[in-house]
Amino acid sequence: MRQRLVVIGNGMAGARTVEEILARGGDFDITMFGDEPYGNYNRIMLSNVLAGVEDESGIFLNDLSWYVGHGITLHTGTRIERIDRLARTVHAADGTATPYDKLIIATGSRAFVPPIPGLHRPGRGYHQGVFAFRTLDDTRAMIRYAKEHQRAVVIGGGLLGLEAARGLQSHLPHVTLIHAAGHLMNAQLNEVAGGMLKQSVEARLGIEVVVNGRTTEILGKHAVTGVKLDDGRVIECDVVVVAAGIRANAEMAAASGFAVERGIVVDDRMRVRDEDDVYAVGECAQHRGETYGLVAPLWDQAKVLADHLTGTNPLAEYHGSQVATKLKVAGVDVASMGLKEPERDDDESLTFTEPAKGIYKNVIIRDGRLVGATMVGDVKKVAFLMQAFDRGLALPEERAELMFDLGGPAGEVKVEDMADDEQVCNCNGVSKGAICATVQQGCKTVSGVMDKTRAGKGCGTCKPIVQRIVEWAAGGEVEEDPAASYYVPGIPMPKPELMNAIRVHDLRSVSSVFAKLGGEEDAKSKMGLASLLKMMWGGDYVDERDARFINDRVHANIQRDGTFSVVPQMKGGVTTPAQLRRIAEVAEKHDVPMVKLTGGQRIDLLGIPKEKLPEVWADLDMPSGWAYGKSFRTVKTCVGSDFCRFGVGDSTALGIALEERYQGIEGPGKMKLAVTGCPRNCAEAYVKDLGVVAIDGGKWEIYVGGAAGAHIRKGDLLTTVGSAAEVMVLTGRFLQYYRENANWLERTYAFVPRVGIDRVREIVVDDKDGIAAGLDAAMDASVAAYRDPWKDRDQPATPGQFRTSLPLTVLT
Amino acid sequence: MRVIGRVDEIPPGEGRAFAVDGQMIAVFRLRDGSLRATQAVCPHKGGPLADGQIDLKQVLCPLHLNAWDLTTGCSLSGQPDLTVYDVLIDDDKILLGDA
Ligand code: SRM
Ligand SMILES: Cc1cc2nc3c(=O)[nH]c(=O)nc-3n(C[C@H](O)[C@H](O)[C@H](O)COP(=O)(O)OP(=O)(O)OC[C@H]3O[C@@H](n4cnc5c(N)ncnc54)[C@H](O)[C@@H]3O)c2cc1C
Ligand code: SF4
Ligand code: FES
Numbered sequence: 001m002r003q004r005l006v007v008i009g010n011g012m013a014g015a016r017t018v019e020e021i022l023a024r025g026g027d028f029d030i031t032m033f034g035d036e037p038y039g040n041y042n043r044i045m046l047s048n049v050l051a052g053v054e055d056e057s058g059i060f061l062n063d064l065s066w067y068v069g070h071g072i073t074l075h076t077g078t079r080i081e082r083i084d085r086l087a088r089t090v091h092a093a094d095g096t097a098t099p100y101d102k103l104i105i106a107t108g109s110r111a112f113v114p115p116i117p118g119l120h121r122p123g124r125g126y127h128q129g130v131f132a133f134r135t136l137d138d139t140r141a142m143i144r145y146a147k148e149h150q151r152a153v154v155i156g157g158g159l160l161g162l163e164a165a166r167g168l169q170s171h172l173p174h175v176t177l178i179h180a181a182g183h184l185m186n187a188q189l190n191e192v193a194g195g196m197l198k199q200s201v202e203a204r205l206g207i208e209v210v211v212n213g214r215t216t217e218i219l220g221k222h223a224v225t226g227v228k229l230d231d232g233r234v235i236e237c238d239v240v241v242v243a244a245g246i247r248a249n250a251e252m253a254a255a256s257g258f259a260v261e262r263g264i265v266v267d268d269r270m271r272v273r274d275e276d277d278v279y280a281v282g283e284c285a286q287h288r289g290e291t292y293g294l295v296a297p298l299w300d301q302a303k304v305l306a307d308h309l310t311g312t313n314p315l316a317e318y319h320g321s322q323v324a325t326k327l328k329v330a331g332v333d334v335a336s337m338g339l340k341e342p343e344r345d346d347d348e349s350l351t352f353t354e355p356a357k358g359i360y361k362n363v364i365i366r367d368g369r370l371v372g373a374t375m376v377g378d379v380k381k382v383a384f385l386m387q388a389f390d391r392g393l394a395l396p397e398e399r400a401e402l403m404f405d406l407g408g409p410a411g412e413v414k415v416e417d418m419a420d421d422e423q424v425c426n427c428n429g430v431s432k433g434a435i436c437a438t439v440q441q442g443c444k445t446v447s448g449v450m451d452k453t454r455a456g457k458g459c460g461t462c463k464p465i466v467q468r469i470v471e472w473a474a475g476g477e478v479e480e481d482p483a484a485s486y487y488v489p490g491i492p493m494p495k496p497e498l499m500n501a502i503r504v505h506d507l508r509s510v511s512s513v514f515a516k517l518g519g520e521e522d523a524k525s526k527m528g529l530a531s532l533l534k535m536m537w538g539g540d541y542v543d544e545r546d547a548r549f550i551n552d553r554v555h556a557n558i559q560r561d562g563t564f565s566v567v568p569q570m571k572g573g574v575t576t577p578a579q580l581r582r583i584a585e586v587a588e589k590h591d592v593p594m595v596k597l598t599g600g601q602r603i604d605l606l607g608i609p610k611e612k613l614p615e616v617w618a619d620l621d622m623p624s625g626w627a628y629g630k631s632f633r634t635v636k637t638c639v640g641s642d643f644c645r646f647g648v649g650d651s652t653a654l655g656i657a658l659e660e661r662y663q664g665i666e667g668p669g670k671m672k673l674a675v676t677g678c679p680r681n682c683a684e685a686y687v688k689d690l691g692v693v694a695i696d697g698g699k700w701e702i703y704v705g706g707a708a709g710a711h712i713r714k715g716d717l718l719t720t721v722g723s724a725a726e727v728m729v730l731t732g733r734f735l736q737y738y739r740e741n742a743n744w745l746e747r748t749y750a751f752v753p754r755v756g757i758d759r760v761r762e763i764v765v766d767d768k769d770g771i772a773a774g775l776d777a778a779m780d781a782s783v784a785a786y787r788d789p790w791k792d793r794d795q796p797a798t799p800g801q802f803r804t805s806l807p808l809t810v811l812t
Numbered sequence: 813m814r815v816i817g818r819v820d821e822i823p824p825g826e827g828r829a830f831a832v833d834g835q836m837i838a839v840f841r842l843r844d845g846s847l848r849a850t851q852a853v854c855p856h857k858g859g860p861l862a863d864g865q866i867d868l869k870q871v872l873c874p875l876h877l878n879a880w881d882l883t884t885g886c887s888l889s890g891q892p893d894l895t896v897y898d899v900l901i902d903d904d905k906i907l908l909g910d911a
């Protein structure tokens with residue numbers, strides 16, 4: 001029988017250890033218990049999720065299918081309450097008992113919450129408005145609550161507290177950080193560096209910082225109203241986040257009779273003291289007196305543990321980790337490692353400060369080796385320093401080279417000088433050797449290697465070095481990802497090159513593009529080419545109907561049973577009794593199986609047979625709503641200033657005007673817009689391809705690149721303008737820029753971040769490249785060439801355009 | 813073989829469905845001028861293959877974009893194969909043979 005391996009804790013250490021075991025061919029019957037209701041996610045990224053720069057969906061490391069795929073039984077949302085050492089069983093809160101042959105405890109840590117009066121409500125957990133910052137659920141709850149409140153206080157000025165404060169700023173206007181010690185990040189920084197950091201945090205981020213602030217009470221009866229400090233000061237707030245440190249989750253192990261001090265005590269093989277078959281790994285473990293609060297050590301621990309458990313390397317030992325910390329707050333760079341101050345008389349200490357720029361650098365050298373470094377405000381040399389620190393490398397004679405690039409050999413580590421086992425990606429624990437091995441196995445694209453090894457897929461700071469290693473390992477034979485750069489799979493060219501070739505050879509039909517540039521015709525490329533040619537040539541495009549997808553051949557959306565849906569245009573979501581009456585009559589006359597309000601603020605007639613489409617259009621006598629195309633779709637609006645008591649702009653009129661002008665314009669992906677009459681955002685403008693928000697003073701904000709479909713993303717503020725006319729122009733210009741430059745099927749939520757909002761703004765708003773007039777003219781031409789496709793109903797465009805293709809039966 | 817329709821009922825590069833003995837057959841007119849014929853109903857979930865996009869080799873079902881080789885009927889994406897029929901052009905007429 002296979003040995004039964006039970007893992008308690010399904011976080012970063014637990015799941016990683018199991019991966020290491022599987023990678024060594026470990027043959028176990030694996031059962032995992034996790035307190036949280038999810039698969040394993042990258043906890044580090046919660047800071048980015050809170051700040052809104054990362055999607056929740058992007059942080060999962062092992063989703064549920066991974067467990068299924070590896071035959072692992074995962075019990076999510078299940079807490080283990082007790083381990084019976086003698087019976088060798090673990091007992092869950094739901095009453096079940098699970099036997100083990102080998103046990104791994106990976107319960108991590110939890111937020112440490114100091115005993116401040118008012119933090120808790122008797123019997124109800126935290127006071128309303130008080131949050132810890134450890135789990136995805138914490139993060140979600142915090143975001144939800146913060147959005148509806150105004151002032152937050154973060155208790156704790158360490159790494160986590162700073163990241164929490166920065167993240168909260170994305171959701172509410174006022175954030176105060178209260179730190180009990182005399183300077184920020186006092187565990188990692190000395191007083192001068194901490195002071196410099198405080199300056200930057202206040203001046204650049206606009207976070208108020210209180211040091212030497214001991215919180216004595218949380219005020220507020222039903223919900224939080226403020227916090228009180230020991231000097232009597234009261235800081236008003238309606239949200240409190242506690243980030244005052246962490247404590248190992250070791251109580252359950254202690255109560256079950258295992259050796260526990262500050263964490264579960266393990267030996268160099270990660271085995272719990274005095275146990276043969278029980279291991280601990282991650283933040284819950286205490287090794288040689290140390291507990292860790294960062295991920296880098298646990299990657300090493302996981303490897304050693306897996307080596308032992310699988311018998312791969314019985315000599316493997318963990319000797320502790322040198323840790324380096326980096327603050328993940330954009331605009332305020334901080335990195336530190338080792339000592340923060342010289343300790344011995346003969347320690348060399350070099351310091352550079354430039355207060356006006358918020359720069360502080362310090363390195364500490366002992367016996368010619370780097371034993372400590374701190375960088376605030378400028379962390380360019382950090383990769384080099386980390387290596388020198390971690391491996392005890394010999395240091396340059398010219399000590400200043402440790403802090404600056406002095407023209408000589410650049411501070412960037414030379415890839416060829418790196419040792420094979422050197423860790424490159426600290427989030428996912430990937431070594432240079434692992435990257436090289438993947439390249440040697442034939443994967444020669446940067447994105448391919450990143451997918452396979454996960455290097456660069458955590459916080460992303462190591463991407464440049466991953467890229468250089470791949471380039472080096474491939475010996476100059478790095479391949480571009482063909483599929484990633486071609487506009488369509490069948491023609492080996494990226495979009496700009498393809499457009500250029502189309503112009504040079506004057507190719508006006510899809511078949512001529514294949515003949516000239518691709519050789520064989522390719523069904524999977526036709527639709528993308530048709531869209532591109534139509535955008536480029538407008539009225540001069542030679543329209544071959546077979547290049548169109550069925551939806552575009554018959555101007556309706558095909559459905560699961562082969563019938564179609566008909567969505568007439570309803571500009572800005574505004575209709576009239578006459579229009580409604582007409583729709584009702586058509587629906588009755590044609591026995592339309594379902595009439596439905598869409599998420600796009602209009603009405604869908606579903607289940608229309610193909611052969612009936614022209615007749616339905618004629619009876620409706622309304623323009624097409626283009627609900628089937630890769631095209632301009634809808635402009636959602638709210639009632640706006642005409643009716644709403646909060647409205648500060650006529651969103652309905654502007655939405656209608658936008659839809660009137662840009663209706664049916666085709667592009668690389670769908671374009672969905674919205675105009676909303678005030679920042680309450682009832683028309684959901686923040687999450688549209690282009691969203692317009694009326695703000696007080698007769699102004700309009702324009703957001704681009706938002707999404708709330710398969711991806712959720714708040715749009716980036718493109719600019720604020722003073723008139724509806726400017727909105728009209730900038731909308732056209734942005735859409736045209738998108739049409740010309742986005743890849744096939746690349747929605748704006750991917751396109752805008754790829755190009756970068758600053759660059760988009762340079763082009764669309766500031767006209768830095770001098771192409772605005774050209775974009776406007778191209779859009780004008782497309783608008784002028786527009787024709788409602790439903791008008792072409794009397795004369796089929798091709799023989800049998802609307803002929804049925806099926807006996808209408810749905811197979812299941 | 814028997815006549816089931818005229819070639820000009822099918823635009824170049826497209827397909828059309830024809831009823832033959834109470835069965836639906838999809839006939840495609842490739843851009844090189846030749847014809848292919850397959851069962852009309854997609855074996856995946858019943859999609860209308862005649863509404864699919866084609867090239868000289870394959871047809872893509874419009875519903876879930878599975879692909880089949882037009883000449884052999886073999887699936888190119890892990891679905892059951894299609895029944896294919898002999899089909900010829902005689903003057904301007906479509907001649908259909910057996911499966
Ligand atoms: C009818 C409607 C659902 C409804 O009953 O409300 C609908 C129906 C479909 N949506 Fe949608 N979407 C509808 C609003 C939305 C919205 C909300 C909105 O427009 O405000 C979204 C989120 C916004 C967005 O576009 O991101 C939405 C995000 C999607 C997506 C995800 C796109 C993405 O990249 O995130 C798809 C899939 C795709 O595009 O590949 C999709 C695809 C589809 C398709 C076209 C699937 C397909 O290819 O056949 C559905 C057609 C069903 C049919 O048989 O006609 N639909 N779909 C809505 C029509 C709105 C309209 O009046 O035009
Ligand atoms: C917001 C944030 C930002 C961070 N940023 C960084 C960073 O930039 N760099 C860095 O190195 N580190 C960072 N960290 C720390 C890093 O996330 C942790 O070091 C790492 O997650 C530890 O892994 P672990 O598996 O030991 O614990 P965890 O990831 O916490 O996993 C433990 C799991 O066990 C579960 N569990 C606990 N008790 C039980 C029980 N009795 N039964 C069942 N399940 C149980 C818990 O619910 C949890 O899911 C950050 C942490 C946070 C919260
Ligand atoms: S969410 Fe959209 S794509 Fe999915 S079933 Fe509903 S209508 Fe269809
Ligand atoms: S029905 Fe044809 S691919 Fe799904």
